[in-house]
Amino acid sequence: MATTAHAHPAAKTYWLVGLGLAVLTAFEIATPYTDMLDPVRAPLLIAMGLAKFVIVAAVFMHLKYDLKGYRWVFSIAVAGALLVFAVVLAVFQAL
């Protein structure tokens, strides 16, 4: 496990990331109302939600720049939560 941390970005980077997230949210909101996207609606929404999740965690929460240990702690927790999610839905045959 690495113990070194990298420098955090400057305010300009946060503004650009914020703008990107706003654009992504606009696409996300438009997707359910765009008929031609109906066949790929669910995977597209999940992909965009996942992208926003990763961007906020990596840049705003500094996981990209901080100690790798934090990244591991959070990744393991999220993976565990997803496992619980899948097991619960599978047990109740809701998947």
Add this chain to the structure above:
Amino acid sequence: MVIASDGIFEEEHDFESTGDPIHRTRKTAMWVWLGSESFFFGAMISTFLLYRHTTGAGPGAEIFSIPFTSASTFVLLMSSMTMVLADNAFQRSDQRQGRIWLGGTTLLGLTFIAGQIFEFTEFVHGGLKMSTSPFGSSFYMLTGFHGLHVAGGVLMLAMLIAFSLRGRLSPDRGMNVELVALYWHFVDIVWIVIFTVVYLLQI
């Protein structure tokens, strides 16, 4: 702590570069707690998905107003940006700028809560109560607990502003802002998941 031409701080956080074990331990504890919160919300979202079609005689997902919730989502997302800018300002020891961004984040958080109260009121008038159906129970439990987390965050933000005004947020205490920021961003990413899974995928 100077901003270099490539837009990156030349120095790391003091607590990182010095390897202060207390700061590192507090931050690790925060991440572990956020990890446990992931399980909490994961279980809540699973429960909602299990009961999403169990609406009984009451309304289901058709009651959602996507344009309204989209606006709330945008507000919360932007509050994450103002929070990171506040954190950035305090790292640069710019207390005034930090307070402005903290104030903005607080206002956006309050706007989100107000929107949620309005939304809940509309749903209750539309016939969706906690006791109406398993769908209603799981929906209100999930979004209500998330709303409580936002309210807790707003309280912490208000305390940070008060500390800063009293001069109790010196650079060596900048970690407090970073920990609250981590919490706030976590609440935001949980909402990103809720908005996608509970609202957008159900219409």
